[in-house]
Amino acid sequence: MKFHAAFAVALLATACTPSEAPVERWKRYDESGAIAANAVHENVRMRYQLVQSKFQDKNLLWAPFKAALDAFGEDQYAELAPLVLEQDIPTLQGHVASGRMTYEDLTTFFLYRIRKLESDSSTTLHAVVALNPDAIEDARRLDREREQATHPIYGMPILLKDNINTAKLPTTAGAALLADHTPPSNAFIVDQLNANGALILGKVNLSEWAYFFCDDCPLGYSAVGGQTLNPYGRGKFETGGSSSGSGVAVAANYATAAIGTETSGSILSPSSMNSVVGLKPTIGLASRTGIVPISSTLDTPGPMTKTVVDNAIVLDAMHGADKADAITSEAPVQRNFLKAISAGTLEGKRLGALTELLEGDSLYAKAVDALRASGAKVIEIIPPEVSLNGFLSVLNGDMIRDLPHYFNTAAAPEFAGMDVAGAMAFNRRDSGLHMPYGQARFEGIVADPVTNSGLDSLVAMLHEEGRSFFDEPMATHGLDALISVNNYHAAYAAVAYYPGLTVPMGYSAKGEPAGLTFYVPSHEEERLLGLAAAYEAASKQRQAPLLR
Incomplete structure (x- = not known):
């Protein structure tokens, strides 16, 4: 296809070289060539009308850190890169414990990388919409208080989807209406993360109003943040959505993890399309208080990470009962997500693979082969036909x-x-x-x-339909999980209240990422994490995008 090459050339033509401007100085560029290049994209949702935000001056994002980032410099960035890029949280904590780096080093590294890539029109992903101006000072405090750490999330920089309230930063849902909106308090899950020692690094772009605003518009577009781009192919592949910036930022190594939200596919889609691990938990495992909503029936936040172990760590740090969100009281209290990782195995597990996917998706078929080679019993299934009308x-x-x-x-x-x-x-x-x-x-x-009464009836009917889709094959074949691709069956899982977790399963011939997605019954996240961790260890499919 010629469209993606032309898109890349059009962006490269406007890039600043080191001799033209300092690396940190963002300049608006002429995007008309890039837009024209995508005007014939085979995917109509990628026929962009604009790329850059008309609301954002990126230089303001990193202005609070200019002195620290200038002092940090390329040499220190290059020295720390092997210690940070593509490393999981336990490894990063090991580096801090051994004295090879500090939480301040880690935070400054991510800020430097964000500035480095987002300042350059040839590498920008339009993923970040706000940065915590106190991030470096927060990291210094966490270094001083490290002896008090009680959770592995301690000191780890986290990015938040920009529909999650933060009292220190704007929360916009990507909408022009909320461009200058700073809420009075944090979302409950942000307080949970802070209480466990996480460092909130900033906010990331999303599909505006969590992709419940415009129809057939580009995934990853918002008025506030502009058009998020996929690091595996800017202008070539979709970002997925609506947690587009979360998936892109994690893939690009902008932070240790990000938080997304999902109603139907909004974590699973951008995770799989950016080759990261994404978990849509059972509704009620994590609070929705302080999150811009679509649906109190189906909304949930969830972690997006590079590895399954990181996913378990972030989930453990953010979950918990919230009096303001009554459904959280229904979740089991005693959970051990990390133990599930170490105990995870595929040996003897019964997994349901959809016949239509086996016949039409070569990556899925290869993933099934890997599962079988690891001892899983994979049973081909044809799920019942159910209706999601309404x-x-x-x-x-x-x-x-x-x-x-x-x-x-x-x-x-x-x-x-x-x-x-x-x-x-x-x-x-x-x-x-x-x-x-x-x-x-x-x-x-x-x-x-x-x-209201019609809504209640629809919810009940759809829940039964969704449960039939999963429960019938699960019971008939004695399955431990059903496996799918990307977010293909996210709507069924949403109404069935089934959690889902997607893990990188490879790349198409064109280089487009895809994910193997596991589904299990409600409140079985430990089972989900164990299966996903075992598949991840056996397959090792994630490859970092080619960024500087």
Whole structure:
């Protein structure tokens, strides 16, 4: 295909060379050539109308760190790179314990890397929308208090999807309406991470309003952050979404981990498409309080990491009961996600593989071969045909109620009383700036006549349909898990309340990443992590993207 080569050439033509400008200085570039190059992309969602954000001056992101980053320099970056890039959390903690680096070194390395790559139009991924101005000082404090550490997440820099409230940083959901919105308090999961010693490095881009705003628009686009690009092929491959920036940032080694959110596929999709590990937990395992919602029925946050062990560590640090989110009280209290990793095995495990995928996806077939070689019993299945009619109405019915609740209880006071209709009216003030791809899904929300009683009936019906999709083959064949690809069956898992975890399973002939996705019944995350860790150890498919 010629479109991706032309896209890359168009971006490269505008790149700053070291002799032209300092590495840290971002300059807006002429993106018309890059947009024209993608105008004939075979995937209509990748026919971009714009790439750069019209709201963001990237130089402001790293301005608080200029002196520290200039002092850090290329030599120290190159010295630390082998200790940091592609390393899991236990390895990083080992380096700190041995004195090879500090948490300040680690944090500064990631900030330097973000500035280095995001300042250059030939390498920028448009993944980061905010950075914690106190990140280096926070790291110094964590170094001083390291003796008090009680959790392996301690000192690890984490990025958050920009629909997760942070009291020190804007939370925008990617929307122009919220471009200057800083909420009064953190989301519950952010407080959980902080309590366990994590370092919040910043916020990452997302598909605007968690991809429930425009129709058939590019994944990874938001008015605030612009167009996130896939590090395995900028302008060539989709980023997945809606946790696009989370997947891209982890793949690009911008942090040790990121947090995403999912209603239906929004963690699994960008994780698989950026060759990282993503977990959509059982709804209620992690709190939704302080997260811009789509659906209180189906929303959940979850960890996105380079390895399964890191995923378990982050999940352990963020989960917990929250009085403000009643469903969290239904989750089992005693969990041991890390023990599940060490105990994970494929020997004797019964896994259901979908016949249609075995026949049509060579990477999936190779993954099944690897599972069998590791002792798993893989059974071909054809799941029952079920109907997801009404799924969209559940999201419509929830969001028209849940978004005003967020504005009234978790947003800055000036947004009290805001709702979907109000957001639509704001966008119409400047459609080119606020909604270049339209707002068809918002229009669908206000047009949907679903009532409260009708919504409850739809949720119950869809839950039974989703359970049938998984439960029948699981029971018939005595399966430990069902295996799929990417987010292909995420909607069924969403309504069935099944958790899912995707692990890198390789790359297409064109270089596009794909993930093997495991599904298990509700609250069986330990089983999920154990199976995924065993497959990861047997396959070792993740390869870092070719970035500087």
